[in-house]
Amino acid sequence: MGKKYICLDIGGTKVLGAVFDEKNSIVYKVKKKTRAEKGLEQIEEKIIKVVDELIGESGMDRSELAAIGAGAPGVINSDSGEIIYAPNLPWRNYNIRNAIETRFKVPFYIGNDANVGVLGEWKYGAGIDRKNIVGLFVGTGVGGGLILDGKLFTGSKHAAAELGHMVLNTEGPYCNCGQRGCLEAYAGKIGISREIKTQIERGRKTALKELMGDDINLLKSKALKKAIEEKDDLAIEVLDRAVYYLAAGAGSLINVFNPDMVILGGGVVEAMGDYIMPSFKKHIKRFAMPDILTGTELVKSALGDDAIVYGALAMITNKSGE
Amino acid sequence: MGKKYICLDIGGTKVLGAVFDEKNSIVYKVKKKTRAEKGLEQIEEKIIKVVDELIGESGMDRSELAAIGAGAPGVINSDSGEIIYAPNLPWRNYNIRNAIETRFKVPFYIGNDANVGVLGEWKYGAGIDRKNIVGLFVGTGVGGGLILDGKLFTGSKHAAAELGHMVLNTEGPYCNCGQRGCLEAYAGKIGISREIKTQIERGRKTALKELMGDDINLLKSKALKKAIEEKDDLAIEVLDRAVYYLAAGAGSLINVFNPDMVILGGGVVEAMGDYIMPSFKKHIKRFAMPDILTGTELVKSALGDDAIVYGALAMITNKSGE
Numbered sequence: 001m002g003k004k005y006i007c008l009d010i011g012g013t014k015v016l017g018a019v020f021d022e023k024n025s026i027v028y029k030v031k032k033k034t035r036a037e038k039g040l041e042q043i044e045e046k047i048i049k050v051v052d053e054l055i056g057e058s059g060m061d062r063s064e065l066a067a068i069g070a071g072a073p074g075v076i077n078s079d080s081g082e083i084i085y086a087p088n089l090p091w092r093n094y095n096i097r098n099a100i101e102t103r104f105k106v107p108f109y110i111g112n113d114a115n116v117g118v119l120g121e122w123k124y125g126a127g128i129d130r131k132n133i134v135g136l137f138v139g140t141g142v143g144g145g146l147i148l149d150g151k152l153f154t155g156s157k158h159a160a161a162e163l164g165h166m167v168l169n170t171e172g173p174y175c176n177c178g179q180r181g182c183l184e185a186y187a188g189k190i191g192i193s194r195e196i197k198t199q200i201e202r203g204r205k206t207a208l209k210e211l212m213g214d215d216i217n218l219l220k221s222k223a224l225k226k227a228i229e230e231k232d233d234l235a236i237e238v239l240d241r242a243v244y245y246l247a248a249g250a251g252s253l254i255n256v257f258n259p260d261m262v263i264l265g266g267g268v269v270e271a272m273g274d275y276i277m278p279s280f281k282k283h284i285k286r287f288a289m290p291d292i293l294t295g296t297e298l299v300k301s302a303l304g305d306d307a308i309v310y311g312a313l314a315m316i317t318n319k320s321g322e
Numbered sequence: 323m324g325k326k327y328i329c330l331d332i333g334g335t336k337v338l339g340a341v342f343d344e345k346n347s348i349v350y351k352v353k354k355k356t357r358a359e360k361g362l363e364q365i366e367e368k369i370i371k372v373v374d375e376l377i378g379e380s381g382m383d384r385s386e387l388a389a390i391g392a393g394a395p396g397v398i399n400s401d402s403g404e405i406i407y408a409p410n411l412p413w414r415n416y417n418i419r420n421a422i423e424t425r426f427k428v429p430f431y432i433g434n435d436a437n438v439g440v441l442g443e444w445k446y447g448a449g450i451d452r453k454n455i456v457g458l459f460v461g462t463g464v465g466g467g468l469i470l471d472g473k474l475f476t477g478s479k480h481a482a483a484e485l486g487h488m489v490l491n492t493e494g495p496y497c498n499c500g501q502r503g504c505l506e507a508y509a510g511k512i513g514i515s516r517e518i519k520t521q522i523e524r525g526r527k528t529a530l531k532e533l534m535g536d537d538i539n540l541l542k543s544k545a546l547k548k549a550i551e552e553k554d555d556l557a558i559e560v561l562d563r564a565v566y567y568l569a570a571g572a573g574s575l576i577n578v579f580n581p582d583m584v585i586l587g588g589g590v591v592e593a594m595g596d597y598i599m600p601s602f603k604k605h606i607k608r609f610a611m612p613d614i615l616t617g618t619e620l621v622k623s624a625l626g627d628d629a630i631v632y633g634a635l636a637m638i639t640n641k642s643g644e
Contacts, residue, residue, distance in 0.1 A: 085613055132478045155580025156454045159614045166574040167609055169491050248492050255484040258477025287489055291407055292481045
């Protein structure tokens with residue numbers, strides 16, 4: 001009887017779960033919607049429920065389960081399994097590892113979702129064998145992960161790589177974090193949505209109005225992609241604007257890290273990579289020093305939506321010494 | 323007979339040289355002006371001349387010299403001793419180590435000046451035993467150095483930590499590097515001088531006009547300090563503006579690295595630290611995430627003008643396994 005691993009990508013509104021076999025292949029995968037309003041306060045029940053369902057639905061035997069891994073938003077101490085701080089919730093210093101290991105009697109590993117995503121790309125995806133990698137994941141916000149000198153860098157208190165909160169304009173638009181002009185405020189879906197809404201209010205004609213409908217406060221990547229395919233002027237313009245700022249942030253990070261590779265991932269890049277990558281490679285020349293930019297690979301995530309579950313697998317196989 | 327080390331801080335217009343004894347104490351120190359127009363093309367002759375003079379003037383015996391260390395501007399491969407790229411000069415891939423070791427028959431170590439400066443602060447100065455340190459050195463430009471996970475981080479091709487070339491405003495003023503809105507373009511002496519010159523041209527009354535005289539294109543820190551002590555409005559304003567941007571850059575770096583400590587050094591900070599540090603600590607709250615900022619020590623260089631020669635000593639003692 002082989003060993004199986006269950007790996008989870010825990011978001012605010014959905015959980016992506018995968019069952020890996022002993023050859024590190026996904027043998028079962030499911031995406032489940034969860035109630036957003038409950039947020040991370042319910043993370044423990046959410047994990048338990050999804051793991052139970054994955055065991056049942058995938059047809060694996062419970063005794064085959066060798067370990068569980070997960071990526072989740074927030075500041076997480078991967079060494080202790082403690083959630084130090086989760087965004088928008090007054091919930092601190094909760095040891096989720098103890099709770100899950102007590103329940104399932106197998107080792108449980110958890111890390112920040114973007115950190116875990118870059119770990120996945122480094123071990124199994126676009127960044128294999130690279131020494132220094134900057135990962136930027138564009139979704140609702142912009143998450144970051146860093147591989148430095150051949151290991152995941154998490155800073156002095158597990159909070160490093162908040163790459164979405166580099167300032168790109170000192171007096172720019174307010175970000176959800178309370179700062180102004182953050183990369184995330186321009187390049188994340190919240191920032192893009194704000195720009196679309198403003199332009200519609202200014203009377204710009206756009207297919208996005210109908211495509212977004214009631215979701216005008218939070219863009220769906222599919223709607224933006226569809227509008228771009230229809231050659232909608234505003235859609236093309238707002239995406240290029242977001243990518244310009246993404247390139248500004250990535251350019252600064254290239255000057256700071258002199259990495260082998262910058263990996264772009266997350267839902268927005270996954271949906272519109274064909275539009276984003278050429279524009280990104282053009283704009284970044286304005287922001288990275290030419291001598292450092294030369295030789296830096298600029299690539300799209302190879303694992304796409306699976307980056308975080310693969311990263312969770314990497315935490316398991318790293319820690320168990322495989 | 324003990325061992326002595328000669329350590330050099332090589333700048334565009336001056337070389338600071340120090341003789342260290344076997345107890346890592348400076349026993350002789352001298353600052354020499356060199357002709358700026360010759361720049362780094364003459365680095366080899368400059369090093370040879372200063373080392374010869376230090377041996378002669380300090381009264382040490384030539385046979386006591388055990389090693390030479392140096393910090394210099396540019397992208398430098400500290401492993402091979404090769405100067406890969408030096409600013410403003412078409413001079414690439416020159417192995418200065420071979421040249422110096424052939425001449426003096428002792429080991430020679432060289433690194434980027436700001437990198438070497440943070441190494442000095444980490445081994446002998448403000449950052450002893452810290453795991454993660456961001457160093458920002460404000461002079462003509464803004465240099466940077468990074469200690470990450472307990473070692474000097476130099477990136478994939480020895481070019482990391484160009485912290486002065488993070489973008490702070492995507493359409494900001496041009497920087498000497500060709501980008502716009504770099505930290506260096508605001509907070510370095512070139513940026514501060516540009517602001518003073520512009521304000522004088524706009525008719526602002528200021529003691530700086532007389533204090534700077536013909537040097538209006540490149541501020542002397544002493545002149546700015548004197549004007550501030552005289553409570554000159556413009557002087558106070560331009561320094562605070564520079565520190566605001568320094569805090570914006572440092573705030574982003576705190577979000578990126580979650581360091582134990584940020585060290586500010588360089589000539590401008592050395593001259594005006596008493597004015598800069600309180601202003602820096604105030605402004606940074608706007609740019610660093612509160613949860614990450616808490617617990618990050620914000621300090622002034624402890625070694626001051628000697629940071630680079632101490633860093634050169636650290637390279638020597640590290641490499642020789644002491």
